[in-house]
Amino acid sequence: MTAFGRSFVVSCVRAWPWLVVLALTALLLMQRAAYPHIIAYPDAWTLPIAEAVNVVMDGIVAGAQGVTRAISGGLNVVFSGVQFFLTGAPWVVSVCLFALIAWQGGGWRLAALTVALLFYVLISGYWIPAMNTLSLVLVALPLSVLIGFGIGYLGYRSERARRIIMPMLDLMQTIPAFAYLIPILLLFGFGPVVGLIASVVFAVPPMVRNTILGFQRIPPAVLESARMSGCSRPQQFVWAEFPSAMPQMLIGVNQTTMAALSMVIIAAIIGGFEDIGWEVLSAMRKAQFGHSLLAGIVIVILAILLDRVSSAYAARQLPGASHVGLSLRRFALVLGAALGVAAVAALLLPALWVWPETRVFFPAQVINQATTDFLLAYGDVMAALKNSVQFYVLLPVKLGFERAIVPFTWGITFTPGMKTTYWIVTLICAAAAFGLNRWKTGVAILVMAGFFYFGATGLPWASVFLLITLVAFQVGGRRLALLAAGTVIYLLINGLWPQAMLSVYLCFVAVLMCIFFGGLIGIWAASSDTVSGIIRPINDMLQTLPQFVLLIPALMLFQVGDFTALLAIIAYAIVPMIRYTEHGLRSVPGTLIDAGLSCGCSSWQLFWQVRLPQSLPQILIGINQTVLYGLGMLVIAALVGTTGLGQAIYVALGEANAGAGLVAGLGMALIAMTADRILQAVIRKQN
């Protein structure tokens, strides 16, 4: 027997479970015309879980409403107080207050930035809505931090609690907020409190994670010396543990702030107070890009301010901080004096109390006109671009070559001869890979060829179930396989299979494109400081601007459909790919590069042989984040007419069907968690 033949047999033996599954898939596909249920999961095999959830929910609502309404009454009082001050105070007093807080945390430069940004808010005419939004964040923040700290400390002290807490955190961060808005609405009643609770749910997890991490990372020496010096348990907590965990917890506070702000926009869907999210949504509804962009920038500004100020306070706690600020007493004195002066000034000059309308600058019509002009000038080019992506990328992945290649799209007919050639080439390539002792490549060739031939919506559900479980088992062992299998079964028995496959198809294409383009941009940014400097603020903007804003020009250019949704997902999910790629490449140790250079590497070789392999772990984390971000955007993508799990959640929201919403939301969360765990297992293998 030749070496090739021997390797072929060895590969076959190693890949036997895969070959069995693939053979079974081929068998199922041959029978699909006779038995349509091979592709479409039979309705009779679904369980009425959503109905059951509704029954349980109704019980909970009836039983708990007394308590929850009391809580929401209390929260409303607190919120109204903050809101009353922020919207009622003269703007000059508020600006002074924020500037001084910034100055205390980060010095003159931060104070100047704060004032400049707040002046944009004033000039834009969105001061009151912005202050309403800020009130909500300022109430949600301490609540999230306290709850997060409590849960986190519990998780640190008790291993058993941690085992329950960790998966809960994943769910809280991956179930789309739209899915639990209705239950919150029923429990807590209409109003800003709904948004408050939703943002607390979403903002607590980073605080919990960082609290646990902070306490776990306390050096044992610190604890030992505390015990040696005779600390009681509470003393040990106050004097040793808490201060040591502080820096990490402050990172948590910063992330919690950003999370709370991002969720406040979602809350605007319920209404109840005139916040900036409502402005964005109203403009989105009218398809007024100018208005929504100008309102969206106000949100970006709030995000920048909250981020910078809370980071500054966090940095001050670190050893060796350059800026210390005043002592608390002196700061209170300065603050009191400055606010007093400002208040008197506002009393004397009404223009300092309420920003005069004549000083509002609102170029929305100019932006709208520019959008229309662009549309007229480049509409045809854009339509051509859309059609090529649609014909050559989206349709093949969605429907497979067998249904996507028709004269209307590719200009040719996919003849039986071509089909046979396709499969023969595939089999030869796979056999060659097997013979060269690369059975994984061979299996990948077979799976991908089948995927592109039949499309995400044309695969037998039983095969998808087996393949995913097998992948999970091979990279992560039995527990991961259980999660993957559970996810698929959950989607099947809830009748969510077709929607889930449509969501997976869209995310799959979006993630591939993010990896390709985001990777290229990241490489470019890593090689040039100028490019990096330009791209960073764009990334910040893409991540903090409400995603609704960019939907409008995308819709006008590309119409309702998957391509527009694809762009929306990419715009958001490409950011981590760019960031991690750049960061990974930039943090390759200089000694390694020097070593490569001294070996006579060309810059091309240096990139492929040294820098890329070295930064691979970072890049893989970027891919992982991109997958999660992409799945998170699916709900937003439903606003431009995609038909997947996102749409299922919207339909449930419209019907006030809490059960259906939660079931679909949980399905999305399970897909996200499975994808995340599989990728993490791959990353661990790489390291």
Next chain:
Amino acid sequence: MFTNHKIRAALIAGAVAVSPAGAAVAADLGATDETIKLAINEWTGQHISTHIAGQMLQSMGYDVEYVTAGNYPQHTALADGDLHATLEVWTNNVGEIYPKMKEAGKIVDIGPLGLTTREGWMYPKHMEEVCPGLPDWEALVACKDALVTAETFPQGRILAYPADWGTRSADIIKSMALDYKAVPAGSEGALVAELKAADARKTPLVMMFWAPHWVFSEVDAGWVELPAYEPACATDPAWGPNPNATGDCGVEAPVTMKVAWSGFAEKWPAAFEVLQAYTLDTGEQEAMMKAIDQDGQAIEEVVAAWVEANGSVWKPWVEAATQ
């Protein structure tokens, strides 16, 4: 989604139930020291309807507050008494909270707002050149090729309401046996954005839409003429162009309804009577929409001017309620 018929039946039942209170007897002002909260939804027409009602109530000495509220969630607020009335509920798109709360007796219909509405397939005016024969629906059969797209090939594309608003377009396509596919738009913004873009670039588009809507002050549009709705169309397959299917006709014109919290009549009897009597003319609402959305005037001023000029319309309602 509730069908139009169920809604109509419910409306009639609701109207009968409240009619005794509708008899014009001088009513108490009630709790004038407590603020009446009116819902502000996401569209300009509703803002106008609400502000007119608000200014009428204010003229009677009531304290009025406008509270933003989502179109579906507002009914939860009305049921709990967190909001007190909403003045322009489109019965073709109410979600499921509305019928549930009405059944539970927590919210009440207080009569139609009286707008002359229209719902159906609409197209930007240049479509009449692309597709000669429009507005007659049979033109759609002949010019299908102009409306074929990558997503819908080999069928033509009709842009439909978001999936959570029901399946009207798909139902009509099926009943009329047209070679088209309904593509759900995802949101009102998506519908409007497509219409604006198609109008600017003169590209083909047919979509489900409704009037009055502010967008018609920007875009010149026509309506596809389907066989007009009749109850027989929904029950008798023989009726209409397709002898094998029911529903082969346009949709019933939606009703715009005023809805209140169930405790409203008891707390503010006179205000309740005024809101019950309140109706608004479609043409006047459209003129005000244009002033606000196109000419950029403030809604308070536009509505105040209308209230000033139209005392003969609304003062009798107030007088009937208070004298």
